[in-house]
Amino acid sequence: MPDHYQLRCRECGKYWGNTPKSFCEECFSPLEVAFDYDALKNVASKDALSGRSFNMWRYAEFLPLPKGFMAPNAVGGTPLVPARHLAKKLGVQNLYVKNDAVCFPSLSFKDRVVATALAAARRFEFKTVGCSSTGNLANAVAAQSAQQGFDACVFIPADLEPAKILNTAVYGARIVRINGNYDHVNRLCAQIADRFQWGLVNVNLRPYYAEGSKTHGFEIAEQLGWELPDNVVVPMAGGSLITKIAKAFRELVLLGWVKEKPVKFFGAQATGCSPISDGVKRNLARFEPQKPQTIARSLAIGNPADGPYAMKEMRNSGGWADDVSDPEIVDAIQLLAETEGIFGETAAGVTVGVTQKLIQAGRIGASETTVVCVTGNGLKTTDAIVSEYPLTETIAPRLEAFEAYLDAQLGAAAEAAKA
Numbered sequence: 001m002p003d004h005y006q007l008r009c010r011e012c013g014k015y016w017g018n019t020p021k022s023f024c025e026e027c028f029s030p031l032e033v034a035f036d037y038d039a040l041k042n043v044a045s046k047d048a049l050s051g052r053s054f055n056m057w058r059y060a061e062f063l064p065l066p067k068g069f070m071a072p073n074a075v076g077g078t079p080l081v082p083a084r085h086l087a088k089k090l091g092v093q094n095l096y097v098k099n100d101a102v103c104f105p106s107l108s109f110k111d112r113v114v115a116t117a118l119a120a121a122r123r124f125e126f127k128t129v130g131c132s133s134t135g136n137l138a139n140a141v142a143a144q145s146a147q148q149g150f151d152a153c154v155f156i157p158a159d160l161e162p163a164k165i166l167n168t169a170v171y172g173a174r175i176v177r178i179n180g181n182y183d184h185v186n187r188l189c190a191q192i193a194d195r196f197q198w199g200l201v202n203v204n205l206r207p208y209y210a211e212g213s214k215t216h217g218f219e220i221a222e223q224l225g226w227e228l229p230d231n232v233v234v235p236m237a238g239g240s241l242i243t244k245i246a247k248a249f250r251e252l253v254l255l256g257w258v259k260e261k262p263v264k265f266f267g268a269q270a271t272g273c274s275p276i277s278d279g280v281k282r283n284l285a286r287f288e289p290q291k292p293q294t295i296a297r298s299l300a301i302g303n304p305a306d307g308p309y310a311m312k313e314m315r316n317s318g319g320w321a322d323d324v325s326d327p328e329i330v331d332a333i334q335l336l337a338e339t340e341g342i343f344g345e346t347a348a349g350v351t352v353g354v355t356q357k358l359i360q361a362g363r364i365g366a367s368e369t370t371v372v373c374v375t376g377n378g379l380k381t382t383d384a385i386v387s388e389y390p391l392t393e394t395i396a397p398r399l400e401a402f403e404a405y406l407d408a409q410l411g412a413a414a415e416a417a418k419a
């Protein structure tokens with residue numbers, strides 16, 4: 001049996017088979033993996049899931065995997081947390097956090113996209129893989145390459161967060177720091193993929209990479225008891241994840257695994273890099289590229305490849321987009337941590353902050369079911385909030401010292417209450 005999927009041009013519709021390529025050679029539009037849904041109906045069965053572990057590979061038939069693929073790891077399968085305390089703070093009733101801050105192995109949703117990209121890299125017999133990255137992608141490429149025996153070479157803007165660089169270096173990946181922003185890095189990578197026989201996961205393997213994001217959506221639907229939510233709030237960098245969650249929901253409806261239902265897609269960005277949310281809010285036909293300037297480094301893509309498709313998804317679903325400032329991002333990181341015990345990275349601050357704004361604006365209803373996508377772990381962006389938590393004074397290891405300390409604290413609190 002041939003593959004039940006192949007590359008197709010998103011604009012002219014021409015099919016290109018399965019090959020490491022991301023642009024149509026006829027019209028230069030992006031390629032996407034298109035599935036033969038009649039064939040998919042024959043190979044995929046909901047009943048088969050009960051015998052499978054809860055990780056992204058339980059949806060294998062929906063992914064562009066080579067024949068005889070054996071899962072090398074247990075990526076995904078993250079919790080959907082009923083966020084009752086956060087919901088109360090925000091004034092809504094049915095709020096969930098999809099927590100990819102604990103995604104295996106590198107603590108962001110990028111593990112999902114790298115997992116499908118490396119399956120394609122193996123199929124196309126690449127020995128060296130890599131990526132252009134705002135941080136999390138490099139972490140995921142480095143970790144999974146180490147496990148699977150690929151040589152890894154990643155390209156990053158020179159001034160990324162130290163923790164993101166360290167979390168790549170520890171796996172033995174080669175790191176090339178570029179003097180420039182992500183958009184410069186990405187342009188260079190397109191030329192590198194052309195010149196060398198390398199599998200760059202978000203460049204020449206991009207269509208295979210992008211399908212991995214669907215599993216974030218499949219898991220949400222399954223964890224809601226095979227139902228779709230009313231609203232999803234998704235952080236946007238290149239704009240791919242939001243379109244793939246939508247694709248996942250459409251596929252589940254098409255196969256009859258969930259009941260059809262209108263789902264509103266809401267996109268979240270940092271104000272300092274908000275080309276997509278700006279395009280939605282100003283109702284532009286095309287977004288205007290920006291020069292990024294924000295602490296939300298993982299989302300700092302000024303010229304997002306999937307921006308036009310993300311805008312379309314939000315508009316067609318009746319959703320919306322918004323953005324928050326750097327201080328609002330810090331506040332929202334703290335709010336999520338203090339209400340739900342989840343330490344998200346700056347992108348999570350963006351998503352929670354934007355969710356709050358959307359609720360206040362009445363775009364998200366109080367009784368609707370809303371899923372907030374937390375996509376990365378706060379331990380990787382501690383520099384964004386470290387100044388909020390100066391170290392406290394030390395005390396001697398004696399009971400009297402602690403009693404004196406408590407008296408002083410209570411005194412200070414009483415003074416503060418009086419003032």
Ligand SMILES: *Cc1c(COP(=O)(O)O)cnc(C)c1O
Pocket residue numbers: 108109110136137235236237238239240241242298299345347375376
């Ligand atoms: C890359 C990234 C995103 C956005 O992904 P796109 O598919 O490029 O829009 C969101 N959150 C985090 C933490 C990321 O690293």
Ligand SMILES: [Zn+2]
Pocket residue numbers: 009010011012013014024025026027028029
């Ligand atoms: Zn084309």
